[in-house]
Amino acid sequence: MKTPHFLPSLICFSGNLLVIALGLFVFQISLHSLMFICLLWTGVHVSLLGYDYPSIRQMMVEGISQALPAIFIFMLIGMLIAAFMQSGTVAALIFYGLDLLSPTWFLAAGLILCSLMSVATGTSWGTAGTVGIVLIGLGSAMNIPLPLVAGMVICGATFGDKMSPVSDTTNLAAMSAGTSLFRHIGSMLYTTVPAYLLCLLSFLALGFTYADSNLPQAQISEIQLALSAVFSLNLFVTLLPLLVMLTLSLSRVSAEISMSVSIVVAVIVAVFYQQQLPADVLNSLWSNQPGQTGIIMLDELLGRGGLLSMSWTLLLSVMALGLGGMLYRSGILRALLYGFIQRLRSATALVAGTIVGGLTGNMAMGEAYISIILNSQLFGPAYEEKGLDAAVLSRSVEEGSTMTTALIPWTTAGAFYAVTLGVPVLEYLPYAFFNYLNPVVSVLMAALGVGLLKKKIGQIKG
Numbered sequence: 001m002k003t004p005h006f007l008p009s010l011i012c013f014s015g016n017l018l019v020i021a022l023g024l025f026v027f028q029i030s031l032h033s034l035m036f037i038c039l040l041w042t043g044v045h046v047s048l049l050g051y052d053y054p055s056i057r058q059m060m061v062e063g064i065s066q067a068l069p070a071i072f073i074f075m076l077i078g079m080l081i082a083a084f085m086q087s088g089t090v091a092a093l094i095f096y097g098l099d100l101l102s103p104t105w106f107l108a109a110g111l112i113l114c115s116l117m118s119v120a121t122g123t124s125w126g127t128a129g130t131v132g133i134v135l136i137g138l139g140s141a142m143n144i145p146l147p148l149v150a151g152m153v154i155c156g157a158t159f160g161d162k163m164s165p166v167s168d169t170t171n172l173a174a175m176s177a178g179t180s181l182f183r184h185i186g187s188m189l190y191t192t193v194p195a196y197l198l199c200l201l202s203f204l205a206l207g208f209t210y211a212d213s214n215l216p217q218a219q220i221s222e223i224q225l226a227l228s229a230v231f232s233l234n235l236f237v238t239l240l241p242l243l244v245m246l247t248l249s250l251s252r253v254s255a256e257i258s259m260s261v262s263i264v265v266a267v268i269v270a271v272f273y274q275q276q277l278p279a280d281v282l283n284s285l286w287s288n289q290p291g292q293t294g295i296i297m298l299d300e301l302l303g304r305g306g307l308l309s310m311s312w313t314l315l316l317s318v319m320a321l322g323l324g325g326m327l328y329r330s331g332i333l334r335a336l337l338y339g340f341i342q343r344l345r346s347a348t349a350l351v352a353g354t355i356v357g358g359l360t361g362n363m364a365m366g367e368a369y370i371s372i373i374l375n376s377q378l379f380g381p382a383y384e385e386k387g388l389d390a391a392v393l394s395r396s397v398e399e400g401s402t403m404t405t406a407l408i409p410w411t412t413a414g415a416f417y418a419v420t421l422g423v424p425v426l427e428y429l430p431y432a433f434f435n436y437l438n439p440v441v442s443v444l445m446a447a448l449g450v451g452l453l454k455k456k457i458g459q460i461k462g
Contacts, residue, residue, distance in 0.1 A: 001050040006339030009332045012045040013364060016323070020410070031410055035319040042323060046330045056326060063325015064318055067367050069256075070412050071317065074310050076259040077129040081305030081420070082288040083266035084130060084241060086281050088231035088274050091302065092238035093134040094141070095227045098220050103142045103210040107203035110135045110149070111156045115196075118160020121249035122167035124406075124413070126259065127157040129420050130242060136421055137301045141223060144210050150423035151431025154406050155199050158435055162402050163192060166252060169368060169402045176376035177394035187391035188398065190451030195438035202433050226293035237273050241266035304422070313415040317366060320410045324365025328374065333364050337378050347386055351396050351446040354379050355439045358400020367412040371401040389453035399439045407435055 016038045023029035023037075039060075046056050064071075084090050101109060114135070118127040132153040139149035161167050165181060174184035227233065245262035249255070263285070270276045284306060291302030327333045337357050344353045354375060361371030375397045383393040405413040409425040418425050445451050 002048075004049060004331045004335040006335055008045065008048075009336040009339070012042060012332055013327070013336055013360075015041050017363070024409070032316055032319060035316065035323065035410065038323055039319065039326075042326050042332075045332065046326050049330055051330065059325045059329040060322035061325070062329060063323075063365070063370075064321045066325075066370055067317070067321050067412060070367060070369075071314065072256055073123075073125060073259070074314055074317070074412070074416065075307055076256060076263070077125055077416075077420070078305055078307045078310035079263050079285040080126075080245075080259050080266075081129050081133060081309075082284045083263045083270070083281075083305070084133075085288055085291075085302050085305055086270035086274065086276055086284050087241055087266040088233060088238040088269070089130075089241055089266065090134055090137065091227045091231045092233045092235055093131075094137045094298075094301075095224050095233050096235065097134065097138050098141065098224060101138060101142075103144060103212075104207050106139065106142060106144065106210070107148070107152050107207045108200060110139075111152050111200060111203050114153055114156025115159040117246075118157045118167075119164045120160070120246060121255075121258075122160065122164040122170075123249070123255050124154075124157035124161035125416055125420075126245070126249075126255065127160065128153055128417055130245070132157065132421055133301070133304060136423075137298070140297050140301070141220075142210070146421075146423050147427040148206065148431045150417070150421040150428035151433065152203055153421060154417055154428060154432050155203075155434035158403060158406060158432075159192075159196060162398055162438075163188060166249070169372065169398065172369060173372050173376070173394045173398045173402070174391075176373045177380065177390045177397060178376075179390040179394050183389075183391045184394045184398075187389070187395045187451065187453060191395065191399065191438060191442040191445050194445075195434055195441040198437050198441075199434040223295060223298065226295050226298060230291065230293050232273060232275075234273075237269060240269060304420075309419060313412075313419045316410060316415050317412045320366030320412070320415075324367070324370065327364045328370060333361065333374065334378065336360070337375070341378060341382055344382065347388065347452055348443065348446040350379070350382055350386065350388075351392070352443045354393070354396035355400035355404075355442065358397060358402075359404045362401060362405045362408055362411055366410060368401040368405040371405075372397055375400065384455065387455050389455050392451070392453050395451075396442065399442045403435050403438050407432060 019037050020034050023034040043056055114127050114131055117131050118124050135153055136149055161169055174181045241262045244265045245258050248258035267281050270281045271278050286306055287308040288303050288306040291299040293299055344350045357375045358371055361374055405411045406417055407429055408414045414425045
């Protein structure tokens with residue numbers, strides 16, 4: 001087999017980006033169809049390296065299999081959302097939330113709520129699929145643009161995914177870079193705190209522009225009356241499924257088990273407390289149906305979830321992961337990034353390059369996990385050469401991989417958020433302030449020499 005070189009690798013990768021950019025923005029072609037063209041284009045380049053079709057197919061299979069845990073969570077969250085709708089969990093949060101939140105403080109309060117939820121559970125997807133759905137409903141009721149609300153949810157959800165000690169990406173970045181978990185988290189505080197405060201101030205300022213969006217009390221009463229006519233809304237009972245998931249997550253129980261138990265509890269609440277027919281509740285786990293409140297906005301929201309609702313996301317993710325498998329295992333992505341690393345000279349350029357490498361990895365492979373591992377391996381020697389602590393590497397890797405994955409329509413995260421929150425990636429992207437402010441702040445801090453921790457004498461990687 002031939003070893004890929006930088007220029008052919010650049011042509012292959014750029015061709016994929018060109019297909020997606022022209023297809024999406026010029027010709028309005030389905031992303032799934034564009035992914036098929038990218039698979040063919042990349043397959044030709046990989047075959048020119050000497051790989052036969054069975055080898056190429058195996059690369060795709062391995063790329064998909066690496067992300068099977070994420071695919072399992074996809075399916076569980078689809079059922080979890082439907083179960084929370086049936087149990088009245090979402091309805092109760094909207095019912096009481098209308099009394100507690102005003103449009104002025106809604107965005108800032110929602111950001112903090114999502115941040116706390118994601119730090120506690122370590123899952124950005126679980127946060128978006130539970131609290132995020134509720135905030136979308138409340139935002140819609142308050143006449144706040146849904147792309148803005150979705151951007152706020154993603155900022156808060158990503159904060160915990162990056163900073164939580166129980167987050168898989170946080171632990172993976174620390175392990176891949178060869179630093180301790182809390183050294184990694186401590187290093188991220190240098191860039192995350194300023195970026196988060198800027199994000200919070202942005203949402204506070206935007207909130208004041210919607211100060212006049214307060215719903216008339218008559219309209220709030222109409223929504224609450226419609227919800228109470230369909231659901232029993234005892235707060236303790238309806239929040240039980242959410243409390244169970246939160247408790248299990250804090251106890252370090254795996255996400256799959258936490259969600260599965262929470263689904264079971266929600267089904268029990270729906271059947272015995274909400275008096276729903278067991279067959280209807282179980283069928284909703286596959287395909288949920290619109291609510292029966294008589295208010296279109298509420299009925300559409302209450303009809304979210306179910307395995308079927310995740311099919312668009314799941315199929316796109318499988319194709320993107322197959323594409324990533326080819327680019328990664330053929331060595332094309334490695335050649336592209338290695339050629340890029342050779343051109344980096346200063347510490348600032350290295351930090352910026354690592355972030356760009358994470359973005360490139362996400363765009364190529366469709367999810368952050370392999371991107372984190374690959375960039376830690378490729379950029380690690382350059383950080384050691386400059387005497388930088390491994391925690392600076394792990395921080396930069398996270399800011400390139402974890403922070404940008406929600407901003408790309410064909411990644412597992414981007415596709416998940418778009419379907420779950422009902423807002424396309426390109427619509428919420430301008431409002432995902434934290435996700436792009438954090439990498440920018442990181443580069444600025446590096447240019448100022450802030451947070452560039454030096455490697456301790458005698459420090460051993462691993």
